[in-house]
Amino acid sequence: MMIDIKEHAELSVLNxxxxxxxxxxxxxxxxxxLFWVGPVVSEGFYYDIDLGDxxxxxxxxxxxxxxxxxxxxxxKRITRKEISKEEALxxxxxxxxxxxxxxxxxxxxxxxYQQGEFIDLCRGPHVETVKELKNFKLLKHSxxxxxxxxxxxxxxxxxxxxxxxxxxxxxxxxLLEEAKKRDHKxxxxxxxxxxMSEYAPGMPFFLPNGMIIRNQLxxxxxxxxxxxxxxxxxxxIMMSRELWEVSGHWDNYQENMYTTKVDDRDFAIKPMNCPxxxxxxxxxxxxxxxxxxxxxxxxxxxxHEASGALNGLFRVRTFTxxxxxxxxxxxxxxxxxMSLIQFIDRVYAIFGLTYxxxxxxxxxxxxxxxxxxxxxxxxxxxxxxxxAGKTYKVNPGDGAFYGPKLDFHIxxxxxxxxxxxxxxxxxxxPERFDLTYVESDGTKVRPVMLHRVIFGSIERFIGILxxxxxxxxxxxxxxxxxxxxxxxxxxxxxxxxxxxxxxxxNGYRSKLDARNEKLGYRIRxxxxxxxxxxxxxxDGEQEQGTVTIRRAQSKESQTVTVEEFLAILSEEVKExxx
RNA sequence: GCCGGAGUGGCUCAAUGGUAGAGCAAUUCACUCGUAACGAAUAGGUUGGGUGUUCGAUUCACCUCUCCGGCACCA
Numbered sequence: 001m002m003i004d005i006k007e008h009a010e011l012s013v014l015n016x017x018x019x020x021x022x023x024x025x026x027x028x029x030x031x032x033x034l035f036w037v038g039p040v041v042s043e044g045f046y047y048d049i050d051l052g053d054x055x056x057x058x059x060x061x062x063x064x065x066x067x068x069x070x071x072x073x074x075x076k077r078i079t080r081k082e083i084s085k086e087e088a089l090x091x092x093x094x095x096x097x098x099x100x101x102x103x104x105x106x107x108x109x110x111x112x113y114q115q116g117e118f119i120d121l122c123r124g125p126h127v128e129t130v131k132e133l134k135n136f137k138l139l140k141h142s143x144x145x146x147x148x149x150x151x152x153x154x155x156x157x158x159x160x161x162x163x164x165x166x167x168x169x170x171x172x173x174x175l176l177e178e179a180k181k182r183d184h185k186x187x188x189x190x191x192x193x194x195x196m197s198e199y200a201p202g203m204p205f206f207l208p209n210g211m212i213i214r215n216q217l218x219x220x221x222x223x224x225x226x227x228x229x230x231x232x233x234x235x236x237i238m239m240s241r242e243l244w245e246v247s248g249h250w251d252n253y254q255e256n257m258y259t260t261k262v263d264d265r266d267f268a269i270k271p272m273n274c275p276x277x278x279x280x281x282x283x284x285x286x287x288x289x290x291x292x293x294x295x296x297x298x299x300x301x302x303x304h305e306a307s308g309a310l311n312g313l314f315r316v317r318t319f320t321x322x323x324x325x326x327x328x329x330x331x332x333x334x335x336x337x338m339s340l341i342q343f344i345d346r347v348y349a350i351f352g353l354t355y356x357x358x359x360x361x362x363x364x365x366x367x368x369x370x371x372x373x374x375x376x377x378x379x380x381x382x383x384x385x386x387x388a389g390k391t392y393k394v395n396p397g398d399g400a401f402y403g404p405k406l407d408f409h410i411x412x413x414x415x416x417x418x419x420x421x422x423x424x425x426x427x428x429x430p431e432r433f434d435l436t437y438v439e440s441d442g443t444k445v446r447p448v449m450l451h452r453v454i455f456g457s458i459e460r461f462i463g464i465l466x467x468x469x470x471x472x473x474x475x476x477x478x479x480x481x482x483x484x485x486x487x488x489x490x491x492x493x494x495x496x497x498x499x500x501x502x503x504x505x506n507g508y509r510s511k512l513d514a515r516n517e518k519l520g521y522r523i524r525x526x527x528x529x530x531x532x533x534x535x536x537x538x539d540g541e542q543e544q545g546t547v548t549i550r551r552a553q554s555k556e557s558q559t560v561t562v563e564e565f566l567a568i569l570s571e572e573v574k575e576x577x578x
Numbered sequence: 579g580c581c582g583g584a585g586u587g588g589c590u591c592a593a594u595g596g597u598a599g600a601g602c603a604a605u606u607c608a609c610u611c612g613u614a615a616c617g618a619a620u621a622g623g624u625u626g627g628g629u630g631u632u633c634g635a636u637u638c639a640c641c642u643c644u645c646c647g648g649c650a651c652c653a
Binding site: 145148156185196197253274305306312401402424518523528534536540550 | 644
């Protein structure tokens with residue numbers, strides 16, 4: 001597993017010092033460079049730099065590395081200096097970035113660190129001398145908006161990583177290389193799971209293998225939700241402008257919506273399922289006795305995401321949300337959310353996925369609803385996490401304008417986190433659509449509503465699974481579960497066909513490879529296709545009514561009766577064994 | 579959308595200012611085979627698209643599309 005640099009105190013200091021050394025090297029190569037911040041992050045360090053009109057190109061990284069090696073070899077000590085805020089402002093008076101930083105600091109002493117000719121504002125701590133910074137690598141670079149604001153100037157950001165020894169660095173770089181082999185875009189192509197076309201940017205095409213995985217996930221989803229007392233609906237993919245005006249999307253989300261005009265009337269393809277779900281709710285009268293009402297929909301949405309945001313199956317322009325909207329009485333929130341957290345936890349465990357929860361609270365400026373309700377809702381979400389025994393990180397101000405939410409994040413092979421599950425309270429739509437239910441006293445009351453997904457998007461979830469399993473899907477999900485391989489393509493083909501037919505008749509996905517090729521060749525292909533079970537059939541098996549099993553990723557083989565093999569398959573699939 | 583990088587047969591990649599070459603895959607033939615590649619032959623590309631420079635562009639320039647790594651975005 002990839003190391004999280006930020007989580008290791010020593011590596012953190014080392015990487016931070018290395019960021020300074022990189023800045024020093026950049027300053028030598030670009031005398032006009034001005035520096036913004038250079039923090040340590042989980043992948044190492046970066047520094048944001050203003051190079052005036054110059055930009056960093058790929059070829060520049062080796063040059064900077066070379067200069068850094070020189071500095072490290074020179075071996076200057078890193079010394080700490082304390083100065084007053086006034087002195088700091090004077091010292092950096094020609095540097096608008098430093099002035100900006102210093103102005104934001106409290107009055108009192110400010111620390112600087114110096115090595116050779118280079119001095120930088122910094123809280124520290126740092127390593128003793130730059131001699132310790134010999135084993136580093138600059139990994140990538142990009143433009144990055146100053147202060148993360150797209151209205152600001154683009155600074156040059158350079159990422160790197162540093163380790164105490166050359167061996168650790170090399171091992172880390174190897175891990176990065178290995179991670180690339182698990183990339184779902186690469187495996188998705190190799191295993192014929194999905195494809196993309198420039199005629200539909202950001203919109204994946206699922207190939208037959210991908211459809212098997214998808215259908216398995218969807219069937220599983222329906223089964224589990226049926227157990228949890230969900231009902232299911234399917235709403236139209238396109239609805240008229242008036243609906244989106246009621247929901248607020250026409251005013252707030254229009255640039256992300258695909259719209260069309262038919263018979264002089266505006267329509268929009270749904271970017272979310274909720275408005276449709278609310279119309280379905282309004283199709284009838286609801287009693288407090290029916291609550292919580294759990295209504296699920298595997299709904300395909302379209303969003304015109306920024307071109308630069310697109311990324312394989314992780315970020316697409318059309319995807320299927322495993323959505324559900326839950327309508328309930330206010331006092332039911334905490335219990336409902338708690339059981340949802342456990343539901344999500346149970347589902348992720350089946351796939352062997354680990355995750356992290358974030359609680360996003362009320363945005364500072366733009367939000368709707370009472371402050372009191374917000375606070376109660378946030379408390380309910382937090383309490384639900386605690387009662388479910390889950391830790392969470394608070395993201396202050398990161399909630400949607402209509403309510404607080406819990407997000408479930410899962411890492412990809414490169415350690416990047418993607419939001420999958422989410423539980424969001426909504427104080428907006430029930431109001432806009434005037435939802436009601438009949439309370440015990442006969443009055444009409446506004447229900448509390450929450451949106452929730454578990455996979456998040458089936459597309460993204462499949463992307464995550466491809467990387468998580470490195471293409472080796474567990475048997476219950478594997479596009480093809482069994483490959484029957486007769487040793488001789490004529491002598492053993494009849495028995496092999498019988499075996500293949502029997503396995504298929506029992507509901508498993510089996511194929512016969514009776515091509516006129518060497519056994520080793522066909523085994524190799526089955527291994528590369530990551531088929532969980534290869535059954536070799538030769539004279540011995542034919543005579544005794546057995547099959548010889550070879551598992552994917554294994555060199556071992558084992559001979560069992562056909563019945564025994566079916567029992568193995570049955571148990572493995574039924575239990576969704578990993 | 580922004581910064582950088584990349585687009586060559588299904589896939590992985592090579593090459594050159596003078597109309598592209600390999601490996602894998604495919605097809606055919608031969609081999610008749612016990613656990614990760616037997617061999618041979620054949621076919622397959624208007625080098626993402628457009629414009630310009632040039633006697634000549636896949637190669638140079640510009641525009642555009644798509645993809646990748648980041649940034650921003652992520653109701």
